[in-house]
Amino acid sequence: xxxxxxxxxxxLLASMMLSSVACSSQSENGSSAxxxxxxxxxNGSGEKATEAAGSDKxxxxxxxxxxxxxxxxxxxxxxNFIEAATRACEEAGVTAVFxxxxxxGQECYEAACELADAGxxxxxxxxxxxxxxxxxxxxxxxxxxxxHATGTxxxxxxxxxxxxxxxTIFEGRYLAGIAAGMKLNEMIESGAITEDQAKMxxxxxxxxxxxxxxxxxxxxxxxxxxxxxxxxxTFTGSWYDExxxxxxxxxxxxxxxxxxxxxxDSMGAPTACEKAGVPDVSYNGSTASxxxxxxxxxxxxDWAPYYAYIIDSVENGTEIATDWTGTLETGSVVLTELxxxxxxxxxxxxxxxxxxxxxxxxxxxxxxxxTVDGAAxxxxxxxxxxxxxxxxxxxxxxxGYFDESGEGFRSAPYFxxxxxxxxxxDTAF
Amino acid sequence: xxxxxxxxxxxxSKRADVDRKTAWIIRITAILISLIVCGxxxxxxxxxxxxxxxxxxxxxxxxxxxxxxxxxxxxxVLLIISLALTPAFKMQFxxxxxxxQILMGGLAAAACMITLENKLPNAVVILLMIVTSLFAGAxxxxxxxxxxxxxxxxxxxxxxxxxxxxxxxxxxxxxxWEVPKGSGKIGIINQNSNIxxxxxxxxxxxxxxxxxxxxxxxxxxxxxYTKQGYEISVVGESLNTARYVGIKVEQVIVRTMLISGALCxxxxxxxxxxxxHTITTTITNGQGFTAVMVSWLAKFHxxxxxxxxxLIIFMDRGASEISTTFELNQSFADILTGIILFFIxxxxxxxxxxxxxxxxxxxxxx
Numbered sequence: 026x027x028x029x030x031x032x033x034x035x036x037l038l039a040s041m042m043l044s045s046v047a048c049s050s051q052s053e054n055g056s057s058a059x060x061x062x063x064x065x066x067x068n069g070s071g072e073k074a075t076e077a078a079g080s081d082k083x084x085x086x087x088x089x090x091x092x093x094x095x096x097x098x099x100x101x102x103x104x105n106f107i108e109a110a111t112r113a114c115e116e117a118g119v120t121a122v123f124x125x126x127x128x129x130g131q132e133c134y135e136a137a138c139e140l141a142d143a144g145x146x147x148x149x150x151x152x153x154x155x156x157x158x159x160x161x162x163x164x165x166x167x168x169x170x171x172x173h174a175t176g177t178x179x180x181x182x183x184x185x186x187x188x189x190x191x192x193t194i195f196e197g198r199y200l201a202g203i204a205a206g207m208k209l210n211e212m213i214e215s216g217a218i219t220e221d222q223a224k225m226x227x228x229x230x231x232x233x234x235x236x237x238x239x240x241x242x243x244x245x246x247x248x249x250x251x252x253x254x255x256x257x258x259t260f261t262g263s264w265y266d267e268x269x270x271x272x273x274x275x276x277x278x279x280x281x282x283x284x285x286x287x288x289x290d291s292m293g294a295p296t297a298c299e300k301a302g303v304p305d306v307s308y309n310g311s312t313a314s315x316x317x318x319x320x321x322x323x324x325x326x327d328w329a330p331y332y333a334y335i336i337d338s339v340e341n342g343t344e345i346a347t348d349w350t351g352t353l354e355t356g357s358v359v360l361t362e363l364x365x366x367x368x369x370x371x372x373x374x375x376x377x378x379x380x381x382x383x384x385x386x387x388x389x390x391x392x393x394x395x396t397v398d399g400a401a402x403x404x405x406x407x408x409x410x411x412x413x414x415x416x417x418x419x420x421x422x423x424x425g426y427f428d429e430s431g432e433g434f435r436s437a438p439y440f441x442x443x444x445x446x447x448x449x450x451d452t453a454f
Numbered sequence: 455x456x457x458x459x460x461x462x463x464x465x466x467s468k469r470a471d472v473d474r475k476t477a478w479i480i481r482i483t484a485i486l487i488s489l490i491v492c493g494x495x496x497x498x499x500x501x502x503x504x505x506x507x508x509x510x511x512x513x514x515x516x517x518x519x520x521x522x523x524x525x526x527x528x529x530x531v532l533l534i535i536s537l538a539l540t541p542a543f544k545m546q547f548x549x550x551x552x553x554x555q556i557l558m559g560g561l562a563a564a565a566c567m568i569t570l571e572n573k574l575p576n577a578v579v580i581l582l583m584i585v586t587s588l589f590a591g592a593x594x595x596x597x598x599x600x601x602x603x604x605x606x607x608x609x610x611x612x613x614x615x616x617x618x619x620x621x622x623x624x625x626x627x628x629x630x631w632e633v634p635k636g637s638g639k640i641g642i643i644n645q646n647s648n649i650x651x652x653x654x655x656x657x658x659x660x661x662x663x664x665x666x667x668x669x670x671x672x673x674x675x676x677x678x679y680t681k682q683g684y685e686i687s688v689v690g691e692s693l694n695t696a697r698y699v700g701i702k703v704e705q706v707i708v709r710t711m712l713i714s715g716a717l718c719x720x721x722x723x724x725x726x727x728x729x730x731h732t733i734t735t736t737i738t739n740g741q742g743f744t745a746v747m748v749s750w751l752a753k754f755h756x757x758x759x760x761x762x763x764x765l766i767i768f769m770d771r772g773a774s775e776i777s778t779t780f781e782l783n784q785s786f787a788d789i790l791t792g793i794i795l796f797f798i799x800x801x802x803x804x805x806x807x808x809x810x811x812x813x814x815x816x817x818x819x820x
Contacts, residue, residue, distance in 0.1 A: 128739075142518060160642075161642065161645070233637045441636070
């Protein structure tokens with residue numbers, strides 16, 4: 026809509042200039058033809074708040090849950106949350122109220138307050154940048170529970186009604202990485218590439234811990250089955266930028282990457298892979314329908330268990346955990362069905378690795394499996410408590426592995442090491 | 455013979471002089487027709503009756519006390535930006551650099567908040583924020599003005615291009631100041647100390663509204679009753695006349711753009727220090743362009759802009775409420791706003807021109 030208005034403004038402007046130049050002429054044929062002169066669209070900030078009242082199916086309880094989404098169902102990231110919220114609320118028989126396209130600004134605070142005003146007992150927001158505004162709203166409505174996915178501040182903020190949640194998606198990425206490694210092995214065996222050419226590409230949004238944790242676990246998963254794997258990572262500087270993600274994928278493919286994965290929310294990378302015929306491991310849900318020939322598998326967080334948990338807690342009056350971490354056991358970390366591009370035996374390999382992860386026999390960030398600057402890691406202080414100076418405050422290596430999303434730390438990732446074998450092409454963001 | 459005489463039944467002629475009453479009747483009719491068309495389109499899509507649709511539009515803007523305050527706050531910010539652009543437009547200087555001027559003002563405010571948090575008392579920080587953001591906006595506005603005054607460059611292009619520079623500067627500082635590292639966002643600045651947060655009066659929405667009221671009154675007086683305001687309209691009417699009567703045109707251009715840019719900077723200050731307490735590249739939300747429309751629809755009249763900005767915000771919020779309540783996609787709100795703007799802008803044609811029906815066509819055939 027804003028884009029539309031920009032164009033309208035440009036049309037007006039064009040007609041203003043026209044009329045100022047030729048004000049005395051008898052031209053009678055409008056000015057719409059000049060519309061193209063000043064196409065003033067800056068960067069497509071088409072963000073605008075919508076509210077979408079969720080379907081109030083047979084509400085078993087009168088509990089209302091408000092949801093704030095950064096985009097709408099056109100973003101794979103938000104679609105994942107929306108689907109889970111719809112399912113969880115239907116199952117629990119509670120009313121859901123959806124607000125989509127809420128930017129990471131004051132609009133989020135206002136949306137949260139409006140939801141609280143409308144009688145919601147729980148308000149949930151799905152995007153990292155919503156956090157500060159959720160905290161503001163939580164201070165104002167102490168009787169309403171505010172839950173925020175991917176945030177980092179709940180454990181230091183000291184608000185009893187503000188909670189963070191995340192899942193051990195690095196385990197999901199690790200499993201998806203195994204599927205990628207199997208595919209690389211298949212390519213090596215069939216002679217399509219040599220062992221040295223087993224290079225993967227990865228499109229990340231920012232050099233943020235969540236992304237670093239994601240691509241590192243993906244890489245370690247792939248290398249656990251295909252030891253010669255290397256990886257190149259490029260960053261787009263946006264969580265959702267279809268063009269940049271597409272260009273990133275094309276650049277990596279040109280660089281000789283034979284398999285692509287991504288941590289950004291548009292369909293840019295998967296469609297670029299489909300076009301180039303390069304296998305792709307996607308994120309947040311299956312892209313099999315759009316990319317039938319290249320889709321291998323996708324990992325995602327299923328938020329329904331968390332929603333069920335917070336609804337249950339509020340109904341029974343129990344405390345919601347300050348930091349809740351979903352795992353493979355809780356059903357929060359899931360893989361989609363394998364695509365046709367997946368190599369033979371992938372399903373078995375994933376199933377076995379999943380068992381090992383669940384039993385604790387294997388840890389994703391086992392310090393024996395990776396090195397940093399050529400040396401194994403024995404101690405690392407991570408910036409678990411968010412502050413402007415990135416103070417490394419917590420020892421996170423224990424029992425020989427990096428304890429990501431560890432018990433007593435926080436749910437959101439803090440793995441920000443640059444391990445050997447992964448090349449970062451650009452770190453501007 | 456008869457074939458030769460066949461003229462169109464309708465013809466269009468320019469209205470000699472449009473009195474205000476006719477103009478407003480045309481405008482109101484256009485809005486009513488647009489609402490009817492919106493009603494019909496919504497009915498076709500949802501099957502609901504039009505009355506409930508209009509009630510929903512109203513509820514979206516004024517349904518609850520909070521909604522009403524938010525609507526008024528949005529109006530206030532849009533109004534300030536529109537008022538900021540107006541003196542430039544009045545002298546036929548097409549300042550489409552509102553976005554950039556707002557961003558630079560906002561960036562200056564954010565810079566004070568971030569870098570001076572623990573160094574100076576709150577009151578001094580706020581004072582510095584006011585000074586620097588007005589200054590930053592003014593600088594961003596005056597650069598194209600100086601180029602225009604000295605070398606007669608095209609201000610539409612230069613102000614527009616300055617927007618992109620400003621956006622990229624903000625993007626750069628977002629990475630410099632991001633918290634936590636790598637996340638690409640600054641988040642609420644000084645969330646616990648509240649240093650540099652503009653004070654609330656009454657409630658947190660009122661400040662922008664009061665500022666907008668002051669700016670509106672000030673701009674009305676400035677344009678209508680001061681010598682400088684008069685000079686602006688003379689320069690706008692005719693450069694040669696202005697030169698002939700001894701007005702220093704270059705000086706007027708530079709001075710007016712200083713004011714225009716500074717007021718945009720003020721809007722940036724309110725957005726950063728008073729409302730969002732953060733800075734992002736999209737904080738202006740396209741309002742620097744929307745304001746062009748607001749100002750133009752009101753014929754550069756400050757009081758009229760209260761109504762045009764209210765209308766645009768009202769329709770905006772109303773349309774998104776419709777898509778909410780009837781569970782339609784956001785695109786539906788865009789469709790409705792598009793219909794409404796089409797009629798509002800289209801009606802200006804009928805204010806300038808008249809459609810007449812040829813009365814004597816029957817006679818000639820006989």
